[in-house]
Amino acid sequence: MSVIKTSFKQIRRTxxxxxxxxxxxxxxxxxxxxxxxxxxxSNRVLQYFEASPQVIxxxxxxKDLSAGEIEVIKVKLETTGQLADFKYVSTREAEAIxxxxxxxxxxxxxxxxxxxxxxxxxxxxxxxxxLPKLKQLLETSPGVEDIAFYEDVxxxxxSWLKNIRFFGLGxxxxxxxxxxxxxxxxxxxxxxxxxxxxxxxxxxxxxxWFIRWPFLFEGIFxxxxxxxxxxxxxxxxxxxxTPLIISWFADINLVPVPPAIMLMLLVAxxxxxxxxxxxxxxxxxxxxxxx
Amino acid sequence: MIKFDKVSKKFKQxxxxxxxxxxxxxxxxxxxLVGPSGAGKTTxxxxxxxxxxxxxGSIKIDGEDVTKLKKRNIPVLRRKIGTVxxxxxxxxxxxxxxxxxxxxxxxxKSDKEIKAETKEVLKLVGLEQKADLFPVQLxxxxxxxxxxARALVVKPDILFADEPTGNLDLDTSWQIVNLLKKINKKxxxxxxxxxxxxxxxxxxxxxxxxxxxxxxxxxxxGKYKK
Numbered sequence: 001m002s003v004i005k006t007s008f009k010q011i012r013r014t015x016x017x018x019x020x021x022x023x024x025x026x027x028x029x030x031x032x033x034x035x036x037x038x039x040x041x042s043n044r045v046l047q048y049f050e051a052s053p054q055v056i057x058x059x060x061x062x063k064d065l066s067a068g069e070i071e072v073i074k075v076k077l078e079t080t081g082q083l084a085d086f087k088y089v090s091t092r093e094a095e096a097i098x099x100x101x102x103x104x105x106x107x108x109x110x111x112x113x114x115x116x117x118x119x120x121x122x123x124x125x126x127x128x129x130x131l132p133k134l135k136q137l138l139e140t141s142p143g144v145e146d147i148a149f150y151e152d153v154x155x156x157x158x159s160w161l162k163n164i165r166f167f168g169l170g171x172x173x174x175x176x177x178x179x180x181x182x183x184x185x186x187x188x189x190x191x192x193x194x195x196x197x198x199x200x201x202x203x204x205x206x207x208x209w210f211i212r213w214p215f216l217f218e219g220i221f222x223x224x225x226x227x228x229x230x231x232x233x234x235x236x237x238x239x240x241x242t243p244l245i246i247s248w249f250a251d252i253n254l255v256p257v258p259p260a261i262m263l264m265l266l267v268a269x270x271x272x273x274x275x276x277x278x279x280x281x282x283x284x285x286x287x288x289x290x291x
Numbered sequence: 292m293i294k295f296d297k298v299s300k301k302f303k304q305x306x307x308x309x310x311x312x313x314x315x316x317x318x319x320x321x322x323x324l325v326g327p328s329g330a331g332k333t334t335x336x337x338x339x340x341x342x343x344x345x346x347x348g349s350i351k352i353d354g355e356d357v358t359k360l361k362k363r364n365i366p367v368l369r370r371k372i373g374t375v376x377x378x379x380x381x382x383x384x385x386x387x388x389x390x391x392x393x394x395x396x397x398x399x400k401s402d403k404e405i406k407a408e409t410k411e412v413l414k415l416v417g418l419e420q421k422a423d424l425f426p427v428q429l430x431x432x433x434x435x436x437x438x439x440a441r442a443l444v445v446k447p448d449i450l451f452a453d454e455p456t457g458n459l460d461l462d463t464s465w466q467i468v469n470l471l472k473k474i475n476k477k478x479x480x481x482x483x484x485x486x487x488x489x490x491x492x493x494x495x496x497x498x499x500x501x502x503x504x505x506x507x508x509x510x511x512x513g514k515y516k517k
Binding site for chain 1: 342367382
């Protein structure tokens with residue numbers, strides 16, 4: 001009888017224990033998949049805000065800066081080594097933007113022209129931490145009348161992301177430990193039931209690995225089944241909540257998640273399932289064989 | 292083939308199971324190991340299988356010192372020795388065929404090979420018609436034959452039968468002993484530990500007599516009594 005056949009025979013003979021193990025694994029991998037997707041989404045939201053101009057300096061209304069003035073400010077900011085993006089928006093460009101945004105409201109279009117709009121410099125930083133310094137440099141540049149600063153939005157998003165990661169990892173570690181302990185207990189019970197058989201096998205020349213393999217496969221089966229089901233449930237939940245995500249994050253392209261990413265998540269889940277299942281079984285058998 | 296050199300086994304409680312015993316068994320020999328209960332016969336088997344470690348002395352099988360064998364090599368040693376256990380050690384939830392095929396499964400043989408080789412050995416012990424039955428459906432003598440078949444299927448160099456006729460009637464005991472003789476004629480070294488006076492006396496084989504952990508006699512064509 002091959003090792004896999006023996007494993008499936010063991011699983012078939014204790015269906016409730018097998019179901020319990022798969023359910024625990026399912027819960028763990030469902031949490032892992034959800035966490036991975038949330039983490040991925042949050043990262044994309046953060047990237048979106050990070051890529052947007054983070055500091056906008058407004059100059060005197062209706063008076064454009066000369067190319068030399070713009071260059072001086074740019075060079076000053078570039079010396080920090082933290083400047084990711086620099087854009088000068090002239091009064092004419094500001095007017096065009098204004099007109100595009102309010103094209104459906106002729107009254108607003110009539111009231112405004114480039115003479116009452118300020119030119120501006122929009123910048124973004126390579127990292128959020130360097131924003132205050134860039135802001136300070138911009139503030140002290142000649143002609144700056146007002147500064148719009150989006151550090152708080154990015155900062156609070158970043159802090160949210162850190163918290164999500166922290167709590168997510170905490171919950172996943174707890175669930176992983178719980179899964180491992182439950183599989184150790186279940187396999188341990190099975191080993192106790194098969195104690196005599198294992199002793200006979202050892203006496204007639206079975207190696208420890210011959211005894212271990214069926215249990216390892218059993219653990220791997222629980223791990224991979226739970227991983228696949230957990231991933232599937234998370235995918236279904238993602239598809240179900242897609243309209244909601246689109247309405248909340250209209251400007252950010254969060255969904256649909258590319259199939260390649262979902263496939264990578266499945267592969268990662270299955271790999272972790274193999275590791276968790278095999279580790280739990282190995283520990284259970286090791287305790288017995290050591291005696 | 293088997294060499295015990297001044298082997299002693301003292302258990303933690305102070306019981307001396309074997310006391311400085313020395314003997315050698317050559318390849319192809321048929322040897323009876325006799326003596327009262329507690330004389331040390333089963334301890335010899337357990338030492339051979341490295342289930343126990345001797346307190347002193349050396350045990351060699353084919354020139355290899357069993358006492359110095361590493362843990363990972365114990366399964367290889369055990370595959371060399373076919374063992375007929377006093378308490379059978381059969382797996383009751385497996386069929387006769389599956390029980391007999393265990394040793395081959397351990398060796399990693401394919402299902403096809405296992406089936407063919409198991410069939411052959413079941414024919415030798417006269418159980419080919421009962422391959423699909425479970426052990427509980429068989430008689431005591433048939434039980435013993437399954438154990439012999441399981442030991443034989445891996446073609447061991449040595450067959451050690453520990454009280455193989457212990458719970459059997461005389462007719463069945465003779466059938467088992469004749470089977471062991473048949474196996475011995477094919478070249479396997481056979482060691483039989485027994486209390487059965489009639490069989491030992493009738494066969495006229497080498498007899499090693501143990502008493503209180505010591506070898507008190509070793510005769511080429513011996514009888515049960517000294």
